[in-house]
Amino acid sequence: MTDDRQPELQRRIEALERKNKLLEEGLHQAERLRQMFDRTAQELKAAQSQLQRQGAGLEEKVRERTQQLLAAQEELVRTEKLALLGQIADTVGHELRNPLGVINNAVYFLQAVLVDADDTTREYLGIIKDEIADAERIVSDLLDAVRTKPPRPERVLVAALIGKALDKCNVPPSVTVRLDIPETLPAIRVDPAQMHQVLWNLITNGVEAMPDGGALEIGAAEDRVTKTVTVSIRDSGSGIKPEHQARLFQPMFTTKARRIGLGLVVVKNLTQANGGSVEVESEPGRGSTFSVSLPCDITVAA
Ligand SMILES: Nc1ncnc2c1ncn2[C@@H]1O[C@H](COP(=O)(O)OP(=O)(O)O)[C@@H](O)[C@H]1O
Ligand SMILES: [Mg+2]
Structure with missing residues (x-):
């Protein structure tokens, strides 16, 4: 009995072994396929993130280029407007300056001889004087904006420039002025009168932006790499x-x-003429910072 079953059992074992082998081969193939899928998935992922990176780079480039084009267009409009204004300013500006000067002298004379005049007369003379000052400023702005005289650079201390500009600005008591100018700040090389005008305009704008009072912070910092000093006026x-x-x-x-x-046209023209640049940062409702970067004085004292 046992001997009869032997070949039969042998056959079954062999059949089972064959199936086992087939199964193993199948498993191997499945494992190879899985590895292949994994690799393909990884390659796909890498390709996808490369595409994303390239896409982001392209968007950034388009943004940059658009920004450059807009800036170039702004500059073109600015130049065209200045040229047009130049024609008007030369005639009207000069024609107005003379009569304004005459009226100013006349008021000055009247104020001198009418020291005993009543309050109303003195008040009106004061009003005329203020209005003349306003009109003279407009004419000066107009002439300065269209014709930038070549600067006469000198070695100047920023602290002195700021002090003088603040003196001329009549900052109201409702505005607190804070200065942050390091004592070690190097001197700059600019035309002092032109830079006075720049600072005067920026401080005046800052004060005018705070009709209910506020804080005006004027700081200065040196950049040793670019050899510049940046003056920032924050309101x-x-x-x-x-x-x-x-x-x-x-x-x-x-x-x-x-x-x-x-005012800001004058600021930009004069700053550029003195080898500098102006930047603005502003947050509506919170204030603005105008920063003017100017070349340090690198002349060596003899
Ligand atoms: N510090 C500032 N805060 C808010 N707005 C400002 C400031 N500086 C300039 N501006 C804006 O820029 C405009 C142009 O300034 P500017 O050229 O000095 O001319 P103006 O002061 O005569 O209006 C101002 O009318 C104002 O709207
Ligand atoms: Mg102004």
């Missing part, structure tokens, strides 16, 4: 709307009544 005022920021340095952009919007 806690109204801030500048994003849609206005690109137009700030355009001639005749103003949001104020009875102004012609040339």
Whole structure:
């Protein structure tokens, strides 16, 4: 009996072994396929992230280029407007300056001889004087904006420039002025009168942006790599709307009544003429910072 079953059992064992082998081969193949899928999935992932990176790079490039084009267009409009303004300024500006000077002298004379005049007369003389000063400033802005005289650079201390500009600005008591000018700050090489005008305009704008008072912070810092000193004038005022920021340095952009919007044109022209640059950062409702970078004085004393 046992002997009869032997070949049968042998056959079954062999059949089982064959099936086992087939199964093992199948398993191996499945493992190879799984590895292949894994590799392909990884390759796909890598290709996808490379595409994403390239896409982001392209977007960044388009953004950069658009920004450059917009800036170039702004500059073109600015130059065209300045050229047009130049023609008007030369005639009107000069023609107005003379009569304004005459009226100013006359008021000065009247104030001198009418020391005993009544309050109303003196008040009116004061009003005329203030208005003449306003008109003279507009004419000066107009002439300065269109014709930048070649600078006469000198070795100048930033602290002295800022002190003088603050003196001339009549900052109201509601505005607290904070100065942060390191004693070790190197001197700069600029035309002092032109830089006075730049600082005067920026401080005045800062003060005007804070009709209810606030803080005016004036700081200066040296950049040893670029050999520049950056003067920053920060106010806690109204801030500048994003849609206005690109137009700030355009001639005749103003949001104020009875102004012609040339202060920042003068700031930009004079700063550039002195080898510097101006930047603005502003947050509506929180204030603005205007930063002027100027070349350090690197002349060696003899
Ligand atoms: N510090 C500032 N805060 C808020 N707005 C400002 C500031 N400086 C300039 N501006 C805006 O820029 C405009 C143009 O300034 P500017 O060229 O000096 O001309 P103006 O002061 O005569 O209006 C201002 O009317 C104002 O809207
Ligand atoms: Mg101004």
